[in-house]
Amino acid sequence: xxxxxxxxKLGMTRVFTDEGVSTPVxxxxxxxxxxxxxxxxxxxxYSAVQIGFDDVKPRxxxxxxxxxxxxxxxxxKRHHVEFRVDEKxxxxxxxxxxxxxxxxxxxxxxxVSGTSKGKGFQxxxxxxxxxxxxxxxxxxxxHRSPGSIGGxxxxxxxxxxxxxxxxxxxxxxxxxxTVRSLGVLRVDAERNLLLVKGSVPGANKSLVExxxxxxxxxxKGDRQKEAMA
Amino acid sequence: MSTQxxxxxxxxxxxxxxxxxxxxxxxxxxxxxIVEGDKERIQVFQxxxxxxxxxxxxxxxxxxxxxxxEGVERVFPLHSPRIAKFEVVRxxxxxxxxxxxxxxxxxxxxxxxxxxRAMEHVKGExxxxx
Numbered sequence: 438x439x440x441x442x443x444x445x446k447l448g449m450t451r452v453f454t455d456e457g458v459s460t461p462v463x464x465x466x467x468x469x470x471x472x473x474x475x476x477x478x479x480x481x482x483y484s485a486v487q488i489g490f491d492d493v494k495p496r497x498x499x500x501x502x503x504x505x506x507x508x509x510x511x512x513x514k515r516h517h518v519e520f521r522v523d524e525k526x527x528x529x530x531x532x533x534x535x536x537x538x539x540x541x542x543x544x545x546x547x548x549v550s551g552t553s554k555g556k557g558f559q560x561x562x563x564x565x566x567x568x569x570x571x572x573x574x575x576x577x578x579x580h581r582s583p584g585s586i587g588g589x590x591x592x593x594x595x596x597x598x599x600x601x602x603x604x605x606x607x608x609x610x611x612x613x614x615t616v617r618s619l620g621v622l623r624v625d626a627e628r629n630l631l632l633v634k635g636s637v638p639g640a641n642k643s644l645v646e647x648x649x650x651x652x653x654x655x656x657k658g659d660r661q662k663e664a665m666a
Numbered sequence: 667m668s669t670q671x672x673x674x675x676x677x678x679x680x681x682x683x684x685x686x687x688x689x690x691x692x693x694x695x696x697x698x699x700i701v702e703g704d705k706e707r708i709q710v711f712q713x714x715x716x717x718x719x720x721x722x723x724x725x726x727x728x729x730x731x732x733x734x735x736e737g738v739e740r741v742f743p744l745h746s747p748r749i750a751k752f753e754v755v756r757x758x759x760x761x762x763x764x765x766x767x768x769x770x771x772x773x774x775x776x777x778x779x780x781x782x783r784a785m786e787h788v789k790g791e792x793x794x795x796x
Contacts, residue, residue, distance in 0.1 A: 447669045457748035464673050
């Protein structure tokens with residue numbers, strides 16, 4: 438069943454597994470999220486579930502938002518996202534239903550999306566892992582430059598302009614990044630906490646989306662099925 | 667609860683509370699659990715505690731010993747379940763927090779004085795030798 442929840446990245450720490458292996462983990466406070474709208478093929482042309490997360494004071498919200506979330510019987514929420522579900526699955530959700538981190542309790546893996554930390558305007562070495570130029574052998578004041586950017590406007594190797602999509606210096610970070618197939622180490626239903634293995638994009642206290650994994654490769658897919666069974 | 671406190675509270679159950687009082691300069695025994703296949707045995711690493719760093723679950727100690735005239739240093743996470751226990755063999759006087767200068771010492775000068783300026787805080791704490 439497809440599922441997506443919103444949460445806050447709290448920070449990282451380490452967990453010792455039973456075998457004594459030190460594992461880096463990210464602590465995410467997930468939900469509770471409220472189902473604020475159920476979209477149907479008949480009415481909206483596609484089937485999806487919209488959820489809201491994080492209470493916001495009514496005076497900080499807008500009348501349309503208060504009305505929209507009011508239909509689900511909750512106060513206004515700060516963030517809303519929706520995720521596609523099959524028409525058959527749509528019946529499992531109901532308006533105003535509260536979704537907590539417990540929904541992920543049986544998962545072995547999840548996908549997490551967030552907004553990466555902004556790095557500002559960066560050169561090609563940091564932004565695209567270019568090599569730069571040699572330190573010596575006659576190189577002068579060009580050690581971090583990208584080198585030739587060529588003229589490839591025709592996409593065939595010739596022409597007066599650089600090729601479209603040529604990797605150059607520019608703004609880096611502050612973009613949506615998804616890390617897939619992160620292992621779920623612990624689910625703390627009492628405190629709405631989810632511990633996933635490894636790092637998660639974005640700064641601490643930033644908003645992250647947690648969803649059921651898509652495209653797990655074979656061994657992880659098998660473990661996921663095993664855990665869900 | 668602040669974020670940092672919340673994360674630390676997650677770790678508290680993993681923290682050991684049976685760690686003996688030991689300080690930089692002490693000679694200690696570290697009992698490591700070594701898993702070979704399905705068998706488990708304990709290996710003891712004895713050496714001088716030369717550095718202590720980190721807080722909470724990240725606490726690490728560095729232990730130095732001499733094996734076949736070659737200095738060997740190992741870093742242990744204090745709260746790792748792979749470490750069965752710590753023992754203090756001999757207490758000694760150290761006037762700095764990191765004893766990296768011992769790496770340059772040869773022979774008898776490697777030994778640390780066991781006269782403690784302030785031994786009061788470990789009074790009554792037994793060492794293995796005693």
